[in-house]
Amino acid sequence: MTESKYQGKDFLEILDLKKEQLENFGKNDIDLFRYAIKNFSFAYSNDFTKERGENHSFLYKKLKEIEKKEKEEKKEKEEKEEKEEKKGYKLSCGCTVWSRDEIMGASFGSSCADCYDRMNE
Numbered sequence: 452m453t454e455s456k457y458q459g460k461d462f463l464e465i466l467d468l469k470k471e472q473l474e475n476f477g478k479n480d481i482d483l484f485r486y487a488i489k490n491f492s493f494a495y496s497n498d499f500t501k502e503r504g505e506n507h508s509f510l511y512k513k514l515k516e517i518e519k520k521e522k523e524e525k526k527e528k529e530e531k532e533e534k535e536e537k538k539g540y541k542l543s544c545g546c547t548v549w550s551r552d553e554i555m556g557a558s559f560g561s562s563c564a565d566c567y568d569r570m571n572e
């Protein structure tokens with residue numbers, strides 16, 4: 452992941468950026484300020500300006516979009532893994548195992564542990 456060029460900046464400095472700059476914020480920039488974006492509130496009322504308020508809600512919206520996407524990606528990944536798990540591994544001994552760890556190497560190819568043991572009895 453590329454590092455944000457806003458590394459080390461105060462969140463208030465971020466809120467003072469121009470709208471165009473905030474629009475160009477990538478995931479790495481948002482990530483850097485994720486905590487601040489979520490939890491920021493103006494400690495002093497004289498810190499608050501309309502622009503800063505707008506910029507904060509802009510960033511908040513952007514973060515929410517990223518989080519939504521992350522959630523979808525996570526779900527997709529889990530579904531894909533589940534599917535792969537269901538497929539299992541069809542082995543030369545004729546059995547199907549669900550995990551790679553259960554595959555043994557036999558002279559005729561791949562074998563499950565049970566058949567492997569049986570052959571070696």
Ligand SMILES: [Zn+2]
Nearest residue numbers: 544546563566
């Ligand atoms: Zn088997």
